[in-house]
Amino acid sequence: MANVSPTRGDITSHPDASEMRDRYARVLGGRDVALVDGPVFLLGLYCAASPWIVHYTTSQPPLVTHNLIMGIAIGLLALGFTRAPERMYGLSWAMCALGVWMIISPWVVGDSPDAGVVWNNIIIGALAVILGLACTATAAKASNTRP
Secondary structure, three states: OOOOOOOOOOHHHOOOHHHHHHHHHHHHOOHHHHHHHHHHHHHHHHHHHHHHHOOOOOOOHHHHHHHHHHHHHHHHHHHHHHHOHHHHHHHHHHHHHHHHHHHHHHHHOOOOOOHHHHHHHHHHHHHHHHHHHHHHHHHHHHHHHOO
């Protein structure tokens, strides 16, 4: 009968140990941006829910749909940043573009929006630009430190 009892061995003798260690270091190399992923996701959630929080669902119906779609887009970017960081951090500039669009959208999409709607979108847009720049800077720093 074979010995099937669990034994703890040293993995350093495993033939793929160095490759696994290199891959682990490569995947976690840019994870300084992980501190930004959560706030980006929360910003997307707030953007999607902001028409009901700020109460402009009846006065600005086009902006309700717009903010809902933009919030979902920002949230999906955040999930992409978390799920596949090496492939998605190139889209950090898209986060900045979404932020700039959020700043100007009350006048483009809305119909003579009031101050609350304008300030809501300006704050969301400014935060999106700041977080997008933080993602971009941290991703650039991480790619410069790689061999």
